[in-house]
Amino acid sequence: MSDVPFKNPGWAGNTGDFDLTEDQVRGDDFVGTRPKDGGHASGAGAMPYMLASRDPEGPLFEGEYQERFDKILTRYPTKRAALLPALSLAQEIRGHVSPQSMDRVAELLDLSPAYVRGVATFYTMYNKRPVGRHLVQVCTNISCNLCGAEEVLQAFLNYTDAELGETSEDGNFTTIEAECLAACGYPTCVQINSRYYENVTPAEVPKIIEHLKTKGD
Amino acid sequence: MAYPYGSDREARVVSTHFGDPMQRRIDTYVSRGGYGALKKSFEMGPADVVDVVKSSGLRGRGGAGFPTGLKWSFMPKEQTKPHYLLCNADESEPGTFKDRELMRWDPHQLIEGCLIGAYAIHAKHVYIYCRGEFFEANQVLARAVEDAYAKGYAGTDIMGSGNDIDVTVHQGAGAYICGEETGLMNSLEGKRGLPRIKPPFPAASGAFGMPSTINNVETLCAVPHIVSNGGEWYRQWGTEKSPGTKLFCVSGHVRKPGNYELPLGFPLTELIEDVCGGMRDGNALKAVIPGGSSVPIINAEEVGRCSLDYEGCVAVGTMLGCASVIVMDDTTNIVKQVRRMVDFYAHESCGQCTPCREGSSWTAQIMRRIEDGKGAEADLDTLMEMTQQMVGTTICVLSDSVAAPVQSSILKFREDYLALMAAAEPAGVA
Secondary structure, rough: OOOOOOOOOEEOOOOOOOOOOOHHHHHOOOOOOOOOOOOOOOOOOOOOOOOOOOOOOOOOOOOOOHHHHHHHOOOOOOOHHHHHHHHHHHHHOOOOHHHHHHHHHHHHOOOOHHHHHHOOOOOOOOOOOOOOEEEEEEEHHHHHHHHHHHHHHHHHHHHOOOOOOOEEOOOEEEEEOOOOOOOOOOOOOEEEEEEEEEEOHHHHHHHHHHHHHOOOO | OOOOOOOOOOOOOOOOOOOOOOHHHHHHHOOOOOOOHHHHHHHOOOHHHHHHHHHHOOOOOOOOOOEHHHHHHOOOOOOOOOOOOEEEEOOOOOOOOOOOHHOOOOOOOHHHHHHHHHHHHHEEEEEEEEEEOOHHHHHHHHHHHHHEEEOOOOOOOOOOOOEEEEEEEEEEOOOOHHOOOOHHHHHHOOOOOOOOOOOOOOOOHHHOOOEEEOOOOOOOHHHHHHHOOOOOHHEEEEOOOEEEEEEEEEEEEEEEEEEEEEEEEEEHHHHHHHHOOEEHHOOOEEEEOOOOOOOOEEEEEEEEEOOEEEEHHHHHOOOOOOOEEEEEEEEOOOHHHHHHHHHHHHHOOOOOOOOHHHHHHHHHHHHHHHOOOOOOOHHHHHHHHHHHOOOOOOOOHHHHHHHHHHHHHHOHHHHHHHHHHHHHOOOOOO
């Protein structure tokens, strides 16, 4: 984990006054990963759902995922309130939210399929169609833009050899423009699946891509 | 400790432990006095907690600056139906990056603030609506809440006091408008994040139709410190009307961008020159947006007169907002940056109100035309007139946020617009 070959203060503060290892920032001792069953019900609805490994045909709401779904339902006074967490769960398993997934969610929560589609399409984080193994979201909003975000975006497109919003031929990368990711002090900020890469310059883009290809995350 | 940079001008209250991974552990947090304020609150009683927050003069840190104690006092005193406390952690105002740091470096501080707030307003359940993109913050927070339950600081009979308060971390799914309080409530309920018409105000009918109060992350993080040390203690910083400290998120063309916690009323020039190490590459300052992309831009002359508190910003024709200071040097193409902000609002408009839905995308189109060198001076009049119709005519203030950068930039940097027109090819039609 700590051998990431580029500086990344968002995860490991090796610039400025403070020095942290990546393990200290996101290792198991301090953050770690959440269990598939959601752990304690209080946080069961707050799980990373942009993952590299996905199964587009995977069964929804079974086993540990069913457990998590049941925990989520206990936290709200209405069933409808579980809609966003349920859609997130579907995307975590399948990588995108297909019409079939939405119908299944609608059925489980006693909502109409049309309603669920209306809600799902309102939110940008639900991928309505499959994306590459790595969804690269480059912030081009003002603070990053002032510091060269457009060159970073272009570099990702060049090095992955794909058009904006399209998936590269090897199925690895989909690059899109993102709105402010709230890391404005560390421009340019790039979110790749569940992880933030900060202070990214165009020169570092090939290193990040190589890192993703070899380490997977 | 500082993260990623520090300054000896800072007055750290909520950001004391930024950059210290140990602070995320509940044992460390408790050994440093954590959850002491919660215990003290239970001894004081809800009314006294509201009073101490009122006496501190703490104002909402999410942008509007509404007095927090007063907001809490609007909640019904008797609990005839469930009350809810909502924590607005859907930080997405361009230029703002404080709440994410607060959550990922000091999650228990926020949880303790939430529990005290819930106790003060007779709520039995707190929802922390955390922005969906913040997977790391979500994980840190979920783990911290889990630990708080395990150690008896959340759930039933907290610390043997007989008080029951549940905390749930709720993850958003990517929509700027869910940072608007009633939009957030709709989103929490599993609906599209469309803002609601007020009244009814949240204290009467909020989340799930029940009395609710909504506070920003930074506001709730300050609460444990105020309860522990008293209202007067908090007033040692800041001004009479804007007491206390505030996290300033500085981004753009400065040498040391980052979060700095400073007393309110701090001079903007000193923030840039002293705290942030001055302008990048020694360039001259051109413009600053002091409160996130929704507030008017100010020019270098106004920067010199601006003190960073709620009133000081109004005095130079802008707003403090959430204190997201975006600094631009003289290499900046203002038209391009304003166009980028307008594109953002056009994308994020929820589409309920016509002036915003249509106005934001028309504005974006005209801005794009000017940036491409195909604009005419009359376009500026159109922009001014159109954005004027977008102010105060919609359910929420997203529409007003489109107008702010457009109008202020045309008034203050008109020559930048005209320069793009002068460079344009003459139109084909005479």
